[in-house]
Amino acid sequence: MMADGTRGIAFTGLFALLVVLMVPSVSASDSPVAIAIHGGAGTIKRSELTPEQDRAYRNILNQAVDLGHQRLAAGVDGIDVIVEVIQLLEASPLFNAGHGAVMTWTGEHELDASIMNGATLEAGAVAGVKRLKSPIAAARAVMLASPHVLLSGVGADEFGAQQGLEQVDNDWFSTERRQRDLERYKARHSAGLSPEPTAKFGTVGVVVLDAQGHLAAGTSTGGMTGKRWGRIGDSPIIGAGTYANDKRCAVSATGHGEFFIRWHVASDICARVAYQNLTIEQAATDVIIGELLPAGGEGGVVALDPRGNVAMVFNSEGMYRASIDASGHKVVAIYNSQSERERPEGD
Numbered sequence: 204m205m206a207d208g209t210r211g212i213a214f215t216g217l218f219a220l221l222v223v224l225m226v227p228s229v230s231a232s233d234s235p236v237a238i239a240i241h242g243g244a245g246t247i248k249r250s251e252l253t254p255e256q257d258r259a260y261r262n263i264l265n266q267a268v269d270l271g272h273q274r275l276a277a278g279v280d281g282i283d284v285i286v287e288v289i290q291l292l293e294a295s296p297l298f299n300a301g302h303g304a305v306m307t308w309t310g311e312h313e314l315d316a317s318i319m320n321g322a323t324l325e326a327g328a329v330a331g332v333k334r335l336k337s338p339i340a341a342a343r344a345v346m347l348a349s350p351h352v353l354l355s356g357v358g359a360d361e362f363g364a365q366q367g368l369e370q371v372d373n374d375w376f377s378t379e380r381r382q383r384d385l386e387r388y389k390a391r392h393s394a395g396l397s398p399e400p401t402a403k404f405g406t407v408g409v410v411v412l413d414a415q416g417h418l419a420a421g422t423s424t425g426g427m428t429g430k431r432w433g434r435i436g437d438s439p440i441i442g443a444g445t446y447a448n449d450k451r452c453a454v455s456a457t458g459h460g461e462f463f464i465r466w467h468v469a470s471d472i473c474a475r476v477a478y479q480n481l482t483i484e485q486a487a488t489d490v491i492i493g494e495l496l497p498a499g500g501e502g503g504v505v506a507l508d509p510r511g512n513v514a515m516v517f518n519s520e521g522m523y524r525a526s527i528d529a530s531g532h533k534v535v536a537i538y539n540s541q542s543e544r545e546r547p548e549g550d
């Protein structure tokens with residue numbers, strides 16, 4: 204005979220089990236998840252990358268997209284997946300974000316980042332930070348732990364420190380490659396020449412659809428080589444470099460920030476999805492190819508719609524990019540699609 208208390212516990216356990224079986228679970232496995240990543244757009248020709256460099260970029264893009272997809276499939280919140288994936292890219296010297304960020308005119312690093320939650324339209328961003336090791340983590344902290352959207356400069360560094368985020372010396376971000384880029388930039392500038400046509404941008408960005416059905420977007424960058432006077436690009440500007448709205452789409456941009464700010468690229472793409480009922484591919488193409496290209500605004504975007512369809516559109520020679528859409532289709536690519544098709548087997 205069961206004691207009354209034991210019988211009560213057994214009954215409650217059975218009831219809980221029935222509830223679990225009856226309520227349709229939003230478990231990771233039966234909800235579509237999707238992710239798209241960029242590592243910057245620009246003049247990226249096959250002839251300019253050695254096979255080793257080509258492989259190194261593809262390896263880390265692969266690693267990043269797989270990591271993000273696994274986390275999403277396990278049900279991790281989209282915002283946390285974005286931070287984790289971008290931190291992997293910020294730590295790589297290959298990209299213009301975190302370690303490996305480009306240099307300002309004075310040989311320093313000033314970093315920008317932003318993040319947006321498509322479910323709540325909450326957003327956070329930092330601009331011109333010099334000491335925060337992970338600008339994307341700082342952007343998330345602004346979103347979650349401050350009443351503001353965008354913090355800049357010394358104040359943003361101070362806020363990050365108060366939040367317990369890791370601080371580094373500014374030269375932690377430096378690499379020899381970026382030092383050489385700055386020297387070339389200055390030499391061309393004093394010769395009255397425009398910046399090198401081969402200049403690559405190299406910002407990183409991630410958009411996700413998580414297992415809870417929410418979109419999110421994030422972007423992190425060192426900005427543009429030789430920038431001066433506290434110049435800030437599109438990456439920390441919500442609506443320009445980053446935007447997410449569950450009802451519309453999620454976008455992260457890379458390219459010549461001055462154009463992306465004035466064309467308000469990320470939110471314009473999502474507005475076209477909402478008001479013109481366009482597919483994400485069409486909306487992104489209309490803005491990047493239809494509007495920016497004739498205006499001379501070089502760059503591209505990665506974007507997702509609420510069903511997990513991916514668009515990766517650019518008007519430059521190439522864009523480091525990777526995606527896994529809601530059906531599980533995976534893409535890792537660098538050059539334009541014609542050039543990707545011509546890749547020798549095993550290259």
Ligand code: ASP
Pocket residue numbers: 243244299403404405406424425426427435436437438456457458459460461
């Ligand atoms: N959009 C960035 C900026 O203008 C640069 C980039 O995408 O690499 O600061």
